[in-house]
Amino acid sequence: MANAAPVTLIVGDEEFLADRAVRAVVAAVRAEDPGAEVHDLQGGKVEPGELTGLTSPSLFGDRSIIVIRAAQDLPKDVVAEVVKYTARPADEAVLVLAHPGGVKGKALVDGVKKAGADVVTVAKPAKGERLDFIKAEVRGEGRTISPAAAQALLEAVGSDLRELSAACGQLAFDTQGKNIDEAAVARYYRGRAEVSGFTIADLAVEGRLGDALEQVRWALATGVAPVLIVSALAGGLRSLAKVGGAPRNLRGGQLASHVGMPPWKIDRVRRQLGGWGPEGISAALQAVAVADEQVKGGGADPGYALEKAVHTIVASRTAR
Known part of the structure; x- marks a missing residue:
């Protein structure tokens, strides 16, 4: 996206693509003005006059990016304000509206379209279109993927676009050569249709020991690489540390920018x-570091190393 439109309407119920579209607008603005401030709002909480205040010229000339998610929940008087603003947007502000589609909030969609907003559609892809999504993600990493490998990845990872995107990125990073073939997919993602490392990580950090251990055993039995499970566990804990350690005064887009995560x-x-505190997160991360070393050849039994790490994570959860 070379230049961001003054007002962009993102329509569709695919959350991952909608969030990506929002980030694309923010990136386009910040490419021109790195100091642009992001105001990330929820539709149901936007008050009358708030948009006018946020889009008013700054004394310092800084640009503003106002993101309104769940725009279908905007109150009627705010909808009228947004439509009026879209017809004559401010020079130093960019407005992004995210709407899931459907009947609720249709007056907003129709109004801002008529007033001249740019429209980006992010509908959920059909089954066949998911293969195109995989190919596009891999191309974005500077690689190609064979049709058979793309199909194998879809069958192994499932239809969730976030996981598919992450899988494409990891394959591109970890494999050699221009083209990703079916053997590479089998080596890294066989069995992930049944369970993923992300699922195990969520269960562990939420303290669900029995479920997490059951999924670890099933994942290993269906061919999931232990290193992928360790990576997911570490990622889940790092996310806890980032959000838990962020300054209390950060909200919305500022917090998302600070921790490097989308709002969802x-x-x-x-x-x-x-149930988590800094000491508990630290202890859990140390346990995962030990498991990482063991599954990469430092230990005789990767399964035991993973189960021990999960036990420690759950036990550390109450260490406040």
Whole structure:
């Protein structure tokens, strides 16, 4: 996206693609003005006059990016304000509206379209289109993927676009050569249709020991590489540390920028933080570091190393 439009309407119920579209607009603005401030708002909490205040010229001439998610929940008087603003947007502000589609909030969609907003559609891809998504993600990493490998990846990882995107990125990083073939997919992602490392990580940080151990055993039995499970465990704990250690005064886009996560992930991590303290997170990360060394050849039994790490993570959860 070379230049961001004054007002962009993102329509569709695919959350991953909607969030990516929002980030693309923010990146386009910050490419021109790195100091642009992001105001990340939820539709149901936007008050009358708030948009006018946020889009008013700054004394310092800084640009503002106002992101309104769940725009279908905007109150009627705010909808009228947004539509009026879209017809004559401010020079030093960029407005992004995210709407899932559907009947609710249709007046907003129709109004801002008529007023001249740019429209980005992010509908959930059909099964066949998911293969195109995989190919596009791999191309974005400077690689190619064979049709058979793309199909194998879809069958192994499942239809969730976030996981597919992460899988494409990891394959591109960890494999050699221009083209990713079916053997590479089998080596890294066989069995992930049944369970993923991300699932195990969520269960562990939420303190669900029995479920987490069951999924570890099933993952190993279906061919998931132990290193992928360790990586997911470490990622889950690092997310806890980032969000838990962020300054209390940061909100919305500022917090997302500070911790390097999209808002949907921050909300999930916040829910998972209950029962966790800094000492517990530190102890859990140390246990995962030990497991990482063992599954990479430092230990005789990767399964035992993983189970021990999960036990320690769950036990560390109450270390406040």
